[in-house]
Amino acid sequence: MGVGGNFWDLLKPYARNEGFDFLRNKRVAVDLSFWIVQHETAIKAHVRKPHLRLTFFRTINLFSKFGALPVFIVDGTPSPLKSQARIARYFRSSGIELSSLPVPEGVSAERNCLFSSRVQECVELVKLLGMPVLKAKGEAEALCAQLNSEGHVDVCITADSDAFLFGAKCVIKCFSPNSKEPFECYNMSDIEAGLGLKRKHLIAISLLVGNDHDMNGVQGIGPDNALRFVKAFSEDDILNRLHEIGKGNTSQIPVCIKFEKDMDMGESSPNKKQPHCSFCGHPGSKKDHMKFSCEYCVSNGDDGCKQKPDSFKCDCFSCGMNRRHKEQKRLENWYTRICHKIAQEPNFPKEEIIEMYLCNDNGYFSGSDDLHITWGKPNVEMLIDFLNFHQHWEPSYIRRMIFPMMSTIFLRDMTTTTAETLLFGQYEFDSVERVKTRYGHQFYVVKWKHARGSIVRKAPSEESSAQQDVIELDETVDLLDDSNVPEVHEDDGCSFLHTDENMDLVGAAFPEEVKRFWQEQELKRKNTMSRLLEKENLASPNSKGIQLNITEFYASTKVKHREAKQGEGSSKNIDSQGSEGSKLKRKTPSPTRLSKSVRRRLLFD
Known part of the structure; x- marks a missing residue:
């Protein structure tokens, strides 16, 4: 719900994946109706009051595991426009033509009795858990956004994208509790930096593509065209411009789209393109270019110009201005078509929707000084009686x-x-x-x-x-x-x-x-290290327990290897000690004998 046209997909590239401790000691406004609706869609099998079960576990985990301080917000009386949009959504999902069933004016926007009873049960449950509950005058996400913008809470938890239109600064759409980064968080500052859109820009997009209070929006305008259109205006000018276009005034073109017709272009006018060579594609005639190469081809001698490759585009001033003129005409025609579609929409834009989004009085308190949010302790005995009665726990x-x-x-x-x-x-x-x-x-x-x-x-x-x-x-x-x-x-x-x-x-x-x-823990670690050292000393009694450097290590290894070979040779040839001794003497290099590396260098030199 919220803004139509897959609005979340537009914001998705600017979402942050926050870590486990992101909500630690933060005040969080929770749209309770969103939780209940999500419970109904998540649980498919028949269970006993799933809204109570999951609200119970979610509240405990949000408070204890993530360390947040939740404030639950309940819907008030929605506007009649939302009631009409809800009926239209039901007709559309049922395959019924809306034109054949007129929607009466003044239809009650209250939800059905079953959903209201579920909300009331969840409110009673979270109050028994010691959590504060506030009731909105209209939409719950509107009060969440107001509390966030005024600094009463740090984060809003809701899936309604129109929370940004109501002024929210930080919104968590969904959780991933089994992930190292469980929070998909959207900051208004990131959206402004990435898309260049502010609050009134988002309101204008919702008016063009549709929202919870007007599902249709403007026929033929999708989110991409709406984004491109609103970015052509400043935040202070966009809503006023929509009012003018809705009244039929489409003559004024934005500065970023308007073509600089007064630029002095001399002979290279967009409407009068210079002649170009059909062979090389540069300004001039083919006859002249066959004799002498043009300045663009940069050829030596009298070879002439080079043949232009496929998909060649001339970069001369005349061609550049001509392409710019065509692009400008295309933008102006696109802008004219968008304005024509907006002007054809009756009663556009609806002033009551704009006033509702810009309203900063969505709760039953006169000012920020009158609002005191406190968290208490769970009433354990009454909570046990409540859950034993409803859940049979x-x-x-x-x-x-x-x-x-x-x-x-x-x-x-x-x-x-x-x-x-x-x-x-x-x-x-x-x-x-x-x-x-x-x-x-x-x-x-x-x-x-x-x-x-x-x-x-x-x-x-x-x-x-x-x-x-x-x-x-x-x-x-x-x-x-x-x-x-x-x-x-x-x-x-x-x-x-x-x-x-x-x-x-x-x-x-x-x-x-x-x-x-x-x-x-440090004592255990030291004891473990000492036991390991003792085992190493027992395994090698001759070792001194000191780590040797690489030179000493290899020297000691060579000595041990030589001693082992000597012992092996003496055991095999006990009777031929003289001959073995002469062999060892011959293997031992004399001090005057040159080393192998020196002899190799002398040989190759």
Whole structure:
């Protein structure tokens, strides 16, 4: 949804693939309706309330795994224009001619009761998780964009491309949680630098190619022509120019298209091309060029001109101006055709659509000072009752699933205060178990000890939960439901939970424990190195444990090899020691004898 004509494909070259920690400690505005619609298209099999299930896991992962602070935005009452466009979209998808079924004026833009009930259930769920929820006056992406432009949030999560038209600065379209770079992020600054388009330019493109409030746009104008057309005007002039063209005023041609007719070209006028030689293709006559070569061919003597190759184009001033004149005529004819198509469109452009995109009052707060966004802690007991009623999940399973979220909140609180020492009122921080690498990013595996020392009954496994809800996911949709389930371990009658935590967060909350962990790791490394050295010393008792340089190494190797050969020869020929000794003497070079390299040089010289 959003701007028509495959608008995302136009922006795709300017997208950034951000890393795992991109959303760490960032405030994120989430279009909740987009999540619910995406859930419906992603899950094909019958499950129990998939919108609640995936919203639950996505919220936990967005908060704990990616470290974001989500703000959920809910749609208000859309404009009647969107209701008409929605009905037209339904007619078109059903193969019904829209002209045969007139769309009545004043049709209610409210969604159906089923979708509204799903939204309300998801709102209740995220509120129980402690997340703030804001309701927009109209479109949710409009309020997301306003919060982003005013600095209340850092990023918007939505697939509606018209968020940029509402003023968004940074938009995340989709997630890839199984990738080292999971976020496909679009920045308005990159779009301005790459395409040269600003907010009003994008609004003009949406008016030409269609949008959620006017699906048709201007007949015969696609995204490429719309982009080329709006770039001919400045941001302050484009909307005013569309109004003039819509009224029939197509006489004014943009400066970048208008031809400089007043240029003094002398005899080389575009309408009067100089005669050219048919043989070499340069200015002049063939008769003259056969006798003497022209200045363009640069031939010596009286050889004449060279024959022009295939696809030859003369570079003289007259030909250049002629080609420029033809190109200019082509641009002017193209511009005239675009203006003619715009002028034929009735009531173009629709002023209410422009005002809606430029409006900066999309929420139920009068100013930035009246908006206070706060994040609370999950209401665990009410959350358990809610999910047990709607999803039929066991309380132990729910507690285990929300444990990563609670541990993240606990670690954040420990950086500012030490009032609470127990997580869930039952678990205490035990130690840092190890460093874990996941999707190319490192985490601390934190060990949480049950304070009472009792054995905690394990929650239902992944297989048992899958038996309750059989899910078939669409692989083309990126989901945030890659759950990070805590592992349950038992040791000496005590129960432990292992969770993956952000390294910076753990280091800020428990600096002494992290310091002790790395000291232990360094001690283990030294012990491992000492054991390896001991093994090497036992394997070679004569070695001194010192690494030799290359000269000493090869010298010692030659000596050992000579001694081995001497020993082998003495064992084989015990009775012929004299002869063997004479052979060794002969092999030993005399000090006065020249070396082989010197003798070789003397020989070849």
